[in-house]
Amino acid sequence: MHDSSPLESTGVIDDDRLRLMFICCHPALALxxxxxxxxxxxxxxxxxEIAHAFLVSESAMGRRITRAKAKIKAAGIPYRxxxxxxxxxxxxxxxxxxxLVYNEGYLATDPDAVPVRADLTTEGIRLARLLHAxxxxxxxxxxLLALMLLTEARRTTRVSADGELVPLDEQDRRAWDTALITEGHRLVRERLAAIAACEVPGRYQILAAIGAVHTSARHFRDTDWSQVLALYDQLVAVDPSPVVELNRAIAVAELDGPEAAIAIVDRLENRLHDYHAFHATRAELLRRLGRNQDARAAYEAAIELAGNTAETAILLRRLDRLH
Structure with missing residues (x-):
């Protein structure tokens, strides 16, 4: 971006990084x-890391960023x-x-990075608080702020002492940050009141509500999966992406069993064949169905695509437990 006139004011945004984000997110570019x-x-x-977030190859993402820069230059989009x-x-x-910055911190996609990057999660929350103000x-x-807080509350239980990813059903909920959960729940209730007044919830509000259901359960077995599934049904209507459908299938598995879920997951293969979480989810469902040979192949595919050492470690353990 370029502009011959000097920047005379910081405008309504005091924080340098947040201001730069708004400057760069120019509506002349595709979202x-x-x-x-x-x-x-x-x-x-x-x-x-950006390519992993968009589920495309690194070269494809590099070309996308280059084209965006070229459009800015050709169109003379001002840096104001x-x-x-x-x-x-x-x-x-x-x-x-x-x-996406917060997500990369919560579970890194770069195999050479530490699995959880507190610098990114902390910065994401800091900026979200400023934006909320x-x-x-x-x-x-x-x-979005509520979603970050409810997710951050679980961060310290995300990876075990020996460097293995800890799934939600195995996390020590006594170690979750109750202050962050309380704040996140308050924000969710605030949005629920607005929604009751006929506002239509968006993607981040629904994701936050799902996070609130999970963090309300004292034990994994107490999770209200019917409510989680109902919220995912709403989310699919707002954001019909294959990743959302994959996460919805996990709720279906808990509520209706793995056979109902595997039918949903298998329909996503063409769109998610390069996504490790697709293969990992499918492997676990196949294991629960007793289809161990198919589960083994799915775990091996997930390990091949896994983004970091913590994910690889848990996938290897699950693969080893198959007979």
Whole structure:
């Protein structure tokens, strides 16, 4: 981006990094392009990490970012501090950037990085808090902050002492951060009140509500899976992505059994064949169905695609326990 005039004001955003995110998320670019470019220029993610977030190859993501830069130059898109009136049009991009930065911190996709990066999760929450203070009436801003807080509450239980990823059903819930859970639940209730007044919830608000259900259960067995599934049904209507459908299938498995879930998962293969979580989820369902040979092949595919050492460790353990 370029502009011959000097920057005379920081506008309505005091924080340098958050301001840069809004500057980079220019509505002249397609949403995916502006998010990818902002993640690279401001978010501090590598091209490989961004590619994993979008489920594309590193080379494809590199070309996408290059094209976005070229469009900015060719169109003369100005590098200007956005006004208060500009913020709503750029908000979707900024929210996506913050969500993906936090996700990369919560579970790194780079095999050479530590599995959990507290620097990224902490920064994501810091920026989300600032954004919430700036735009408190925006439901998706509140939803994203609540989602981050409820996820962050579980971060210290995410990886075991020996470096293995700990799934939700094996985490020590006594070690979850109750202060973050309390704050996250308060924000979710705030959004539920607005939704009851006929507002339509967006993606981050629904994800936060799912997080609230999980963090409300004292034990994994106490999870209200019918409520989780109902929320995923809402999420599919808002965001019909294959990853959302995969996560919905996990709730189906808990509620209706692995046979019902595997039928859903198998329909996603063409769209998620390069996604390790698809193969890992399928492997676990096949194991529960007693189809150990098929489960073994699925675990091996997941291990081949796994993003970090913690994921690889748990997949290897699950593979070893097959007879």
């Amino acid at each position: 995916e392009a502006r998010v990818a470019l902002t993640l690279r220029l401001v978010g501090g993610l590598t091209v490989l 501090v956005p006004t208060a009136e500009d913020l709503p049009r750029r908000l979707a991009g900024v929210l996506a950037v913050l969500f 700036l735009m408190p009436e925006e439901g998706e801003v509140t939803g």
